[in-house]
Amino acid sequence: MTTTSQVAAAQAPDQADEDQPRKVNAGTADDRFSFAGCFVGSGALVWVVYDRLLPFSGTFGFIVCWYFAFLAIYVAVTAMSQPRPIVVDKLAGAVIQGGALVVFFAVLSTIFYTFVEGRHALIHLNFYTQTMNGVEPTAPLNHGGILHAIVGTLIEIGIAVVVSFPLGVGTGVYMAEVGGGFARIVRTVVEAMTALPDIVAGLFIYTVLIVGVSVQAGGLAAACALGITMVPIIARTTEVQLRIVPGGLREASLALGTSRWRTVWLVVLPTARAGLATAVILGVARAIGETAAVLLTSGETTFMNLNPINNPMISLPLYIYHGFQSDQKFAIERYWGAASVLLVLVLVLFVTARMLARSRPGRS
C-alpha cells in the first residue's frame, strides 16, 4: 500500500511534467540568441563605422543606422539556418514591431515631455486658483495662474455640448431609426460637413457673427464654432452606434405592440447608451484641444470672464498659443503648465470614456 502510493507520488510529478503543453509561441534558444546577438552586433558595428570611421554624429542617426544594420544582419543570420519563408517572416516581424515601437515611443514621449516641461508651473497652487489679471508675463510663477483659461474652456465646451448634443443625437436617431429619402439627403450633407476643417468653421463664425451681426468675440461665438464642428461628428457616430444595436431587439419590441417612439426611447437608446456616451466624450476631448476655431472667435483676455456674451474669453489651447509667441522664461513655463493641465483634462475625459465603454450593455 505504502509502496504503491510512494510510486504513484514519485511518478505523478514526472507525468505532470510530460503533460505540460509545449509553448508554441515561445521561440527556440536559437531564435533568442540570434536575435540578441544581431542586436548587440549591429549596435557595435554601427558604433565603429558611424561614430568612429565616418564623419557622422548624433543619436538620431545612430539609432536609425542601428535599426537598419540590425535588420540586415538578422536576415543574414537567420538565412544561415532557416529556409526562405522563415527568413521573410522574421524580417517582417522585426519591421512591424520596430514600426509599432516608433509610434508608441512618439506618443509616450509627447505626454512625458509635456509634463516634464510643465512641472515648474504645476507645483504652484496659485497656478490653479488665480488668473493672469494684472500679472506681468515676466512675473515669477508664484504670481498669477490659468484659472481664467480653465473656466473659459469649460464654459465654451459646456455651451457647445448643450447645443450640439441634442441636435447631433436627434439627427443620428432620425437617420438610423426613421430613414427615408429625406434622411438620405441629410446623411449626405452631414457626412460632407464632417470634412469641414475647424479653421474654416471658425472663419465662418467670425465672418457671419462677429463681422456680420457684430456679436462680440467671446465665449458664445467660440462655442458656436465648436458646436458647428461637433454636430456632424456626433450625428454620424450616433448613427453608427444605433446601427449596431441588434435588429432583433427592435423587432421584439415592435412585436410586443410597442410604438416606434417607445421602441427607440426604451430599447434602442438605452442599449446604445454607453456607446453614445463614449462618442460624445471623445468628441468633447477633441473640442477641448481645439485651437484653430477658437483662435478666430473668442478673443484674448487675462482676467476671469464668466459671461459668454460680453467680452473676450480665453481657453487653454488659445492661452498656450498666445504664450508660445513670448520668449520670457516664466511665460514659457506657464504655458507648458497650461499644456499639462489641458492634457490632464483630455486624459480624464478619455479614461471616463473607456470605463463607460467597458460596461457596455446589449453586447451580443
Next chain:
Amino acid sequence: MSVAMTDSTTPVDDDVPRSIDRGLPASDRVFFIGARAVGALVLVITGSIGLFLFLQLIPTVHAYGLRFFTQANWLPTYRQVGVLAAVAGTFEVAAVAVVISVPLALLTALYITEYAPSWLRGPLVSLVDLMAAIPSIIYGLWGFFLLMPRAEELARWLSAYMSWIPLFKYPGTDPHAAVTLSSVFGSSAAIAGVVVAMMVTPIACALMRAVFAQAPIGEREGALALGATRWGVIRSVVLPFGRSGIIGGTMLGLGRALGETIAVALILSQSFIITIHILQRGSLTISYLIATQFSNATVGQLRALLAAGFVLFGITLIVNMIAAVFITRSRSGAATEI
C-alpha cells in the same frame, strides 16, 4: 340555387379585408415629425455653411479675377490675392504627413492585431485612441521643441548627401559649410509634415486595426493549417482582406492632414514660394493662411479668405468621399444580424 349564388357573390364584394393598419399612434407621429425637424434643422445649418462658403467664390473671383487660382502671393495691400502657393503647400505638408504616417499606421495596426500578446492588445488600442485625442497644439509644441532641433540635423544630412533627389535639394545653401545657421533647415514643410503625421497616424491606424481585426478567423486558420508563417497569414489573408481599410484609412488621414492648422502654424514660417524642395525653410498652407490673415482683413479680403477656405473644404470633401467609397466597400460592415 341561383339565389344562393347571388347571395354568395354579393358578400364577396363586401369581403374587402379590413385594414389592420390603424395608422401611427400620436406619439409616433410626434416622434417622426420631431426627428425630421431636427434633421432638417441640421441640414439647413450645415448646408448653409457649405453654400455660404461657395457663394464667397463669386465676389472673390469678381474682385481679383481668375488669378485667384493661379497667383501665388497673398499680399492684399498690393492687390495680389491668390491661393496657388497655399494649395501647393497644403498638399506638400499633407503628402509628407501621409508618406510618413501610413506605413507607421499600417505597421502599428498589424502589430496590435497580429503580434501583440492578448493582454497588451487592449491597452495598445487605448493608447492609439488617446493619441488621436491629444490636442494638436501639444503636438505642435512637441514638434517645435523636441522634434525640430533633431530634424534640422537630419535635414542637413539629407540635403548634403541626398541632394541628387530633387525633393531633398536645398538651393542656395551649403550643407557642408563649417558654420551654418541650423535654423535655416527648420520651419520647413517637411518638419510640419512630420508633426501632422503624428496626428494622422492614430486616425489611419484605428481604421486599419478595426478592419484587420475582422479578417475571418476561418481563413486565418486555413492559412495556418497549410503551414503559413505569421507573415504568410498577414500577406495572404489579413492584407488582402483589409486592402480597402488601408486605402480608406489613408484617405481619412489625408483629409485630416489637409485641414490641420495649429501645429502647422507653430512650425512653419510663411513664404509664398512654390517649390518641391521640401526641406527649404518656409511654406504656406491654406489653414495657416487663414489663421494669420483674418485679423486685419477687410470685408473683401475676408471673402477671399472664405473662398480659400472653400477651396480647402472642397479638397477635403473630395478626399473624404473617396475614403467613404473604400470604407463601405470593405467587408467590415458585413456582420450578421441576429
